[in-house]
Amino acid sequence: MSTEQIRDGQSGGEGPLPDGSPPPRDYSSLTIGVLALQGAVSEHLQCVARCGARALAVRRSGLLQEVDGLIIPGGESTTIGRLSSLYGYAEEIKELAAAGKPVLGTCAGAIMLAKKVAGQEPLIPLMEMEIVRNAFGRQRESFETELEIPVLGTEPFCGVFIRAPLITAVGKGVEILASYGPGIVFAREKNLLAVAFHPELTEDLRLHRYFLELALERQNAGRRPAE
Amino acid sequence: MAERGTFRVKKGMAEMQKGGVIMDVTTPEQAKIAEAAGAVAVMALERVPADIRAVGGVARMADPEIILSIMEAVTIPVMAKCRIGHFAEAQVLEALAVDYIDESEVLTPADEKYHINKHQFTVPFVCGARDLGEALRRIGEGAAMIRTKGEPGTGNVVEAVRHLRVVREQIRAVVNAPEEELMHLSKELGAPYNLVLEVRKLGRLPVVNFAAGGIATPADAALMMQLGADGVFVGSGIFKAADPFKRAKAIVEATLHYDNPEIVARVSRGLGEAMPGLDMAELGAADRMQLRGV
Numbered sequence: 001m002s003t004e005q006i007r008d009g010q011s012g013g014e015g016p017l018p019d020g021s022p023p024p025r026d027y028s029s030l031t032i033g034v035l036a037l038q039g040a041v042s043e044h045l046q047c048v049a050r051c052g053a054r055a056l057a058v059r060r061s062g063l064l065q066e067v068d069g070l071i072i073p074g075g076e077s078t079t080i081g082r083l084s085s086l087y088g089y090a091e092e093i094k095e096l097a098a099a100g101k102p103v104l105g106t107c108a109g110a111i112m113l114a115k116k117v118a119g120q121e122p123l124i125p126l127m128e129m130e131i132v133r134n135a136f137g138r139q140r141e142s143f144e145t146e147l148e149i150p151v152l153g154t155e156p157f158c159g160v161f162i163r164a165p166l167i168t169a170v171g172k173g174v175e176i177l178a179s180y181g182p183g184i185v186f187a188r189e190k191n192l193l194a195v196a197f198h199p200e201l202t203e204d205l206r207l208h209r210y211f212l213e214l215a216l217e218r219q220n221a222g223r224r225p226a227e
Numbered sequence: 228m229a230e231r232g233t234f235r236v237k238k239g240m241a242e243m244q245k246g247g248v249i250m251d252v253t254t255p256e257q258a259k260i261a262e263a264a265g266a267v268a269v270m271a272l273e274r275v276p277a278d279i280r281a282v283g284g285v286a287r288m289a290d291p292e293i294i295l296s297i298m299e300a301v302t303i304p305v306m307a308k309c310r311i312g313h314f315a316e317a318q319v320l321e322a323l324a325v326d327y328i329d330e331s332e333v334l335t336p337a338d339e340k341y342h343i344n345k346h347q348f349t350v351p352f353v354c355g356a357r358d359l360g361e362a363l364r365r366i367g368e369g370a371a372m373i374r375t376k377g378e379p380g381t382g383n384v385v386e387a388v389r390h391l392r393v394v395r396e397q398i399r400a401v402v403n404a405p406e407e408e409l410m411h412l413s414k415e416l417g418a419p420y421n422l423v424l425e426v427r428k429l430g431r432l433p434v435v436n437f438a439a440g441g442i443a444t445p446a447d448a449a450l451m452m453q454l455g456a457d458g459v460f461v462g463s464g465i466f467k468a469a470d471p472f473k474r475a476k477a478i479v480e481a482t483l484h485y486d487n488p489e490i491v492a493r494v495s496r497g498l499g500e501a502m503p504g505l506d507m508a509e510l511g512a513a514d515r516m517q518l519r520g521v
Contacts, residue, residue, distance in 0.1 A: 036266065038240075038246040038483060047478060059484070074243050074266040078303050083265060098506060107243070139326035140349050142236045143229040161229075161328070162239045163304065201239045 012059045021153025022209040027053035030215050034058065034069035035093075037083045039075020039108060043200035047208045053215075064092045069102040069215035072109030074162070074198055077133060080108050090124045097126050100221075102191045102214035110194035111165050118168075127189045128171025135166035135183065135196075147197075149178040149186060152206040159185065159197035166196055191218065232349030237371035239302075240327065240351050241435035244268060244372075244458055248448065248479050249437065251275045251462040253293070255300035261465070264475035268304040268327070270460070271297040276333050276380030277502065280514070286334045288316040291323055306353070311520035312338020321350045327372070328352050331385070332519035333379045333462070342520060343441070355391045355439070359397035360416035361521055363426070367419040367435055369421030371417035373432060375456070376517040377440015380463050382504035384441045384450065386517060391438050391454050401426050443468070443502050445481030445495045452485030469499030 017023050034044045036057035048055035048071070058064060071094065072080075097103050103126070105113040112123040116130040136142070142163055146156035159180065166183035170176065178186035185196040186207075191214055199207040229240040230236075234349045247267030258269045273289040274282065288309050298305045304326035309316035311330055316337070322327050330343055332355050345352040348368035353372040356362035362373045375394060377387030397416065401423055404412055425433050438451035439460035448459045459482055461475075467475045477494035484490040512518060 036246075040242045040245065042245075043242065060487075075245070075246060076243065076303055078262060079247055079265050079479075083479075135304065138324045139240050139351065140321065140324050141231065142240065143231045144233055144236055145229040159233060160239055162236060162243060185348050198239060201235060201242065 017153065019155065020150060021155070021206050022151075022213050023091075024051075024209065025216070027051050027212045027216065029219065030054065030068045031056055031066060032212070032215065033064060033070045035072045035089065035109075036069060037075065037080050037089075039080065040073045040106075040198065040200055043198075044071045044073050044106075044208075047200050047205060048212075051205055051208050051212055053212055061088055061092065064089070066078040066098055067096070067101070067108065068219055069104070069211065070096055071211070072103065072105040072112055073200065074107030074109060077108035077111045077123075077165075081112065092116060093124050094126065097192060100191050100218050102193065102211055102218060104193045104195065104211045106195045106200065107162065107164060107199055110167070110196055113192060113194050114167075115171075116169075127187070127192050127194055128174050129167050129184075129187060129189075130169040131165050131167050131194075132183075133165050134163050135168075136161060136164055139163055145180065147178050147185065147211060148178060149207075151177050152210060157199070157204060157206065158202045160201045161185075161197050164196045234369075234371065237351030238434050241372035241517075243436075244304075244413070245435060246483060248482050248490060249306065249458070250475060251460075252466070253266050255296045257466055257471070258297045258300045258305075260472050261302045261475055262303050262471055263433065263518055265479035266303060266475065267458070268306055269297065269301060269309065270306045270329065270462075271325070272308060274515070275463040275466060277382070277467050278380075279333060280380045282412060285486065286310075288313070288319065288334070292318065294320070294323055294325060298323070308334055309343075310334040311336040312341050312343060312444070314343045315350075317343050317348060321348055321384055325350065329374075330354050330370075330520075332516045339520075342368050345371075353437075355517070355520070356394065357424070358393045358416070358456045359401070359432075360418040362394060362432060362436070363418035363422040366422055366432070370434065372435050372437065374437045374439040377438065377442070378505075378507065378510070379440045379516050380505075381441045381507075381510075382443040382464060382467070382502040383507065384443070384447045385507060387438050387440045387442060387451060390440075390517075391436075391451060391456055394432070394436070395455055398426055398431060402430050407485075432491045442478075443504065445477045445491055445498075448478045448482045449485040449488075449491045452482055453461050458482065463502055467502035469501075474498050474501070
């Protein structure tokens with residue numbers, strides 16, 4: 001068993017660890033959906049499961065009511081956009097976001113969440129930001145690099161950029177969590193997270209845990225009135 | 228400090244294609260039709276495999292003019308084929324900045340013994356395979372994606388099924404074998420030992436595995452996905468059919484909803500004539516593209 005798994009099995013205390021990273025905590029009360037239209041679906045499912053939450057591949061309309069948070073994975077943004085509008089996911093995802101449940105979009109998923117997409121119609125316009133597709137060029141220019149992401153701790157995070165987009169402008173309510181070169185690569189607007197790279201292609205679970213913390217907060221907040 | 232062309236970046240590109248359909252196209256117009264139908268990538272070619280069969284002679288890398296015009300026409304990734312072992316054609320394709328290179332048995336092999344050393348390239352490669360040994364040899368040479376070969380340009384799915392089943396059967400054998408048998412198994416398969424160990428650990432190929440070679444209908448695509456393919460390549464099946472856009476869209480839907488027969492049934496209705504098919508018995512050894520570059 002890896003250290004990662006041992007750490008994940010423990011129930012953490014309140015707040016982030018001394019280095020600022022999200023704590024490993026018991027996430028077993030959470031069900032996280034991964035929009036399973038096309039792309040890196042299994043990698044996200046594995047990351048969620050390794051964090052200790054229940055992972056659910058969402059490939060049918062209607063399943064979205066069951067989840068405490070949703071991940072929209074990377075894939076081909078053109079393809080995913082066409083498919084989701086076809087099956088009426090867009091409306092359901094908007095409802096889920098409006099209910100305060102966290103949504104994490106990686107790469108093509110981030111493009112889907114943007115209110116402004118250079119050169120094309122927005123897909124599920126939720127976040128006040130402008131995004132450029134294939135901002136670094138073609139696959140030949142794809143790369144990996146170490147990113148400074150303070151909310152994930154002092155240890156750099158390996159950013160895997162594959163025909164990646166770049167967030168070029170954000171609105172007032174949007175927090176910039178990481179930048180690379182000329183643009184923003186990780187942004188948050190309340191319960192919505194947009195990531196230009198692929199945390200699911202690394203062994204590092206900190207970004208997924210950061211997302212699960214939001215889901216846990218939302219779940220606890222929802223329970224309080226009933227108590 | 229950005230690092231390009233790492234194996235993770237190459238392999239990751241293929242991960243993003245999972246659950247999708249990659250379509251052969253020969254013109255920018257066809258590429259636009261494929262993109263509109265929901266293809267995750269297009270393969271830029273001078274001729275689709277069925278026409279390569281019909282024309283005969285030596286099939287080479289496509290004219291860069293065709294490839295570039297297709298790259299300009301669409302925003303989805305563009306792949307292109309080079310001949311097996313023809314690393315100079317691969318260098319040309321990399322210089323053109325295609326997103327993926329297919330070292331393909333559909334073209335006439337340039338080297339009957341050696342494949343390209345794919346580690347030396349920044350652009351990722353996909354290679355064909357009929358069994359686990361072939362797949363792992365190609366991965367050992369640097370392939371970041373595997374497509375089971377099938378028999379291209381036939382519209383007959385039988386070989387695609389055979390090859391995918393063989394790969395999966397052999398993976399099961401590797402996973403279930405006691406450790407002391409693995410070296411022998413590796414020898415039998417003709418596969419690098421370290422990759423056999425990796426397959427055993429993962430319970431699958433270490434890279435994405437698409438099915439190819441003979442897929443012509445939505446149900447063909449659903450079949451390959453249910454047999455465990457990560458996605459499908461459709462070569463001649465789309466633009467040799469009566470209504471390419473409708474068929475392309477239907478195959479995309481069927482690939483996505485492969486486990487939902489109602490959706491596959493709905494999209495299969497009224498597609499018009501599929502491409503004419505070839506029975507394997509009609510093909511002699513010399514006509515079987517799958518036997519090239521093993």
